[in-house]
Amino acid sequence: MMTQTIQLDFAYDFDRVLDRLSMDPIVSLSKENRIVQIPFGNSVILSLQAIGTTEMPVFKVEGIESETQLQWLKEIFHFDRSLEPIHQHFAETNLAEVFNEHVGTPIVRDFSLYATLMKSIIHQQLNLSFAHTLTTRFVHTFGHEVNGVWFYPTPEQIGQLQVEQLRELQFSTRKAEYVIGVSQAIASGELNLEKLALEDEATIMQTLIKYRGIGPWTAQSFLLFGLGKPDLFPLADIGLQNALKKLWNLSEKPKPEEIASHFPQWSPFLSYASLYLWRSIE
DNA sequence: GGCCAGGTGATGG
DNA sequence: CCATCACATGGC
Numbered sequence: 001m002m003t004q005t006i007q008l009d010f011a012y013d014f015d016r017v018l019d020r021l022s023m024d025p026i027v028s029l030s031k032e033n034r035i036v037q038i039p040f041g042n043s044v045i046l047s048l049q050a051i052g053t054t055e056m057p058v059f060k061v062e063g064i065e066s067e068t069q070l071q072w073l074k075e076i077f078h079f080d081r082s083l084e085p086i087h088q089h090f091a092e093t094n095l096a097e098v099f100n101e102h103v104g105t106p107i108v109r110d111f112s113l114y115a116t117l118m119k120s121i122i123h124q125q126l127n128l129s130f131a132h133t134l135t136t137r138f139v140h141t142f143g144h145e146v147n148g149v150w151f152y153p154t155p156e157q158i159g160q161l162q163v164e165q166l167r168e169l170q171f172s173t174r175k176a177e178y179v180i181g182v183s184q185a186i187a188s189g190e191l192n193l194e195k196l197a198l199e200d201e202a203t204i205m206q207t208l209i210k211y212r213g214i215g216p217w218t219a220q221s222f223l224l225f226g227l228g229k230p231d232l233f234p235l236a237d238i239g240l241q242n243a244l245k246k247l248w249n250l251s252e253k254p255k256p257e258e259i260a261s262h263f264p265q266w267s268p269f270l271s272y273a274s275l276y277l278w279r280s281i282e
Numbered sequence: 283g284g285c286c287a288g289g290t291g292a293t294g295g
Numbered sequence: 296c297c298a299t300c301a302c303a304t305g306g307c
Contacts, residue, residue: 278288
């Protein structure tokens with residue numbers, strides 16, 4: 001098994017990454033050893049360990065079998081683009097303080113596009129704690145485990161389920177229908193997420209929103225956490241509304257139009273504003 | 283015990 | 296086209 005070393009030339013706080021990943025009960029990691037195990041495809045496990053500092057980030061990678069895998073890993077962990085221009089951009093904005101508190105914090109993508117979609121649908125309108133419970137049950141019941149690392153089930157498997165099988169895990173009837181329906185569309189080849197990912201953002205949004213259970217919030221989550229797009233701010237998100245309410249000392253949650261009025265100033269890096277605001281209330 | 287949660291689709295004007 | 300409502304159930 002090949003071991004590789006990756007060195008970055010910009011500040012990158014891997015311990016923050018581990019903190020965030022540790023909120024996902026499916027992810028296998030050790031904060032102490034600064035290592036995370038990453039499921040790739042159907043059964044490959046890659047491991048990523050930090051052996052440097054935030055200012056001098058160095059990583060040890062194991063399990064890589066091809067250049068394609070290495071490139072994928074770099075994109076997933078945001079190794080392929082510097083965070084410094086983004087922090088510079090926000091230094092003169094009303095989010096400067098928030099950004100100062102999150103120096104070197106990257107957008108880490110989900111480990112598969114299908115996982116992003118399922119997770120987003122499951123998370124709709126639920127508190128994080130219960131959403132994590134449902135996601136864990138979903139993966140533990142229908143996915144598979146290799147050496148302690150969990151792999152999401154395939155769309156083919158989920159597409160064949162009956163609503164009742166997800167009801168047993170305490171999914172609502174409607175949510176079960178969403179999850180199964182979207183999985184069927186993917187399994188049949190009608191919806192090809194990898195191919196869709198190559199299209200422009202407007203096309204991706206329009207395509208996804210046609211499916212029952214995918215609204216603007218879920219489609220934007222797909223762009224942000226699935227594809228790592230830099231300029232998304234899901235206005236419908238209650239967490240972001242609450243984060244801004246707190247930051248601006250408001251008595252009520254700010255209205256979407258009020259939030260959107262700041263977009264010209266924050267763009268083209270709205271996703272980082274979203275991410276850090278979420279973290280500010282976690 | 284009531285209100286809220288990292289929304290969405292259906293319904294009715 | 297926009298406002299309102301049901302959905303399900305845990306967390307606090």
